[in-house]
Amino acid sequence: MVILLLVAIPLAAGLFTLIGGAWTRYVAVGGAVLSLLSGAALVLAHGRLALDAATLLGGFRPGPLFGILDALLLAYIGLTGWRLRHLLLTLLALVQLAGILYLEGVPRPEAGRFVVDGLSAVMVLVVSVVGSLVALFSLPYMREYERHAQGTAGPRRFFAVLLAFLGLMNGLVLADDLHWVYFFWEATTLASFLLISHPQSGDAVPNAAYALTVNSLGGVAFVGALVLLAGRGEASLEQLAATPPAPGILVPLGLLLFAAFIKAAQFPFQRWLTAAMVAPTPVSALLHSSTMVKAAVYLVLRLAPAFRGTPLALAAAVYGAFSFFAGSATAIGQANGKKVLAYSTIANLGLIIACAGVGTTGALAAAILLVLFHAATKALLFLCVGTIEHGIGTRNIEEMEGVMWKMPVTTVLTVLAMLAMVVPPFGMLIGKWLAIESSVRTPLVLAFVVFGSAFTLVFWSKWIGRILTVSYHRKFRWERLPVLLRLPKLLLLLAVFSGSIGVAPLYNRLVRPVIVDQFDARGFVRTGGGGLTTGFGDFLPWPIFLVILGVLLLLLVMVGRLEPEDARPPYLCGENADQKPGTSFHTARDEVEIAETGNFYLESVFGEGMVRQWADPLALAILLLMVGFLR
């Protein structure tokens, strides 16, 4: 039932959208959303579940089916490479195909089942809830998008892939058979390609092909791990994670981690993700921030018990923390809003990987909290930036000045989401707090996280400042948006807020089961007083919420006492000019000049090219060092 609701029905709904017009899309999205949400509710209501596929299918063993699907998938990718004259892509697909064919030829064990446990429940929740909301948002958004854009791949393909992706993604996090995980892994990569190339113009197709090529490199590593593991008789992800480190096991583990690092767009592979930002915004919100790239950290977290305590864990921790540091640094230098979001995503995925590497119960809890809150907050931010882009026709931060007047509701939502990324009492900060307190015994990780956090403060506050600039005396224009453009954002914001206030029940319900699964112990993080405590630290969100409430009350009181004539134009650089007070002034030469303002971007330090000069080689060096640990 769970598999039917979470995997099969979204896939079927995807196929269904192919046959009809706009109404079919509404029906298919509606059906998929209902199915996903009820499936997620079912998963949360149940505890651990192991579902044998053969029993579900009345005795039919689906193992060979996945082999055939793999071959079809890889053949399609290879042909795509051929069609786009991307021979490297074809080559990588062929290598994977060879590996898969080899695996079909040798006797190998099969796990043949799906497993629902604490970690997959967290992922199913993220995929189903965020996925549903983004799919609903896409309905009106894409109609508007298609009206403006020319020569796209068409809404049919878009919605078919989007809905199918949700099913595939749930399959990925529920499958226990490594071979199946690989199929879903590659299928989500292909879905990403199809969605990035949706605009079909400009950079879209080359960027999509680039993303596919880079991710195929990860696919090759994945197949390599499969071949090695088949030789050792390992087929179940759960068993692999539970096996204590044995000689030789670190090589396939390392290959799987490598595949995950690429999919999580960690340095030096980050460029595929920033290039993927040409896709329509719902795609960025869904695949490239909240779900598909989270599959990568899911795999790392899933395998964490297998490499815990080995040098590989330390290397992964340092590597992830470095990506957090370098990603946050690059975000300072970006004026393109979606790129800032992309670099922030890379950084946060790095932080999650670092937590998985540190591997204490507290670090694992931090990682799960970050997965949950980052998915909701970042999806919300992408949806907001997409709305702003449609509203004012740009994603350049410098041009977002005054957006407060044009779209006040969206702006307030955006600002709240940005604040939720950087300040207490919101979930991201709870995760970061726990991450710092848990990595305090791992100095190098700690150092990167400390600097990365400071960078994070810088680029978010710059951006918030830019969009909140309000010039003197102007009236709000109440924006009108279709309900499906507004409701998903409000629900996401609600999720972030209620999750932050209710972090204690959230922790008990979703995070603790993962820790119990992996450690057979409750860990040192406890809930108490409405927040989290560790014995050496505490985080109570509700008093801070009270302070925020206090600020708002004071504002109401003070604004109530304000008279319209109390407003004054700001001081520019001389006396304000009469025609346009607040924007132009009399200079010392008595000419009227317009005062223009802009942000620091410090591109000579934090520009993309400048950071890459040192970050790419250093990240590569850490990866190569990691190879040395595989013995």
Added chain:
Amino acid sequence: MVYRPLLIAFGVLVLAPLLGGLLTGFDRWLSARLQARVGPPLWQPFADLVKLWHKDRLTVNVVQILYANAYLLFVAAALAELALGHDLLMLLFTLAFGTISLVLGGFSVRSPYSRFGAQREIMQLLAYEPILVLMVVAIYLRTGSFLVSRVVVFPRPLLPSLPLIFLGYLLVVVIKLRKSPFDLATSLHHPHQELVKGILTDYSGPYLGIIELAHWYELVLLLGLAGLFWATSVWAAAGVALLVYLAAITVDNVSARVTWAWMLRFAWQAGLGLAAINVVWLYLWGAGMP
């Protein structure tokens, strides 16, 4: 008793502005004497605040009021967290929320001066935030806790094992109190600021008063954190705090303003360097320290 924390928080939040105002008055009196001026009386800051409060309520935009209040309340909340013995890291985050509110207040105005001040305030945040986090980490490595309530009952003073961190913290205090040579974003009572009043240019009347009040809270908070370095007795803690304040005032009077890039470099090279060395000490020899 359930209401004990509330009473403590209330008491501290009432007394802190009195102390902060007096200390500010002392600063202005001492600085005047160092510059061979007579200077204002000790209670001048209170008179200033009352005066500001009775001025016309002029604003450049409504949201300015929001940011001024947020700055005040978050700094006060951070102080309450210190008084109630909560998590030091959480305290830093709360304080950062306050600072960001101030920055956004500067950004919200379409004025070059406010915005320059705001950009520089961000750079200051970037300069000192890592030092503060390292300080908290060092305190954890020494005492085994992030909780102020545990740190203050640690049987030995922290200063002998965290001397370099302490120097780094001095730097943070000078930056955070907007003292010369780091009075970049705004200056409080010096007439010399090339950015007019920087980030505060477009605040006036009661709203400027709110920010002044927040500064007092911030001063008490920073000196309270300094007191943690010798928390074995109240008098010693007060003594350390006073020394830190005197040092900041002295530096203020003997140095000229630098650029923000210089500040960032200096804070990261000298301040962070010292703090990092101290943290490495603690990792290597922390267990055997007396």
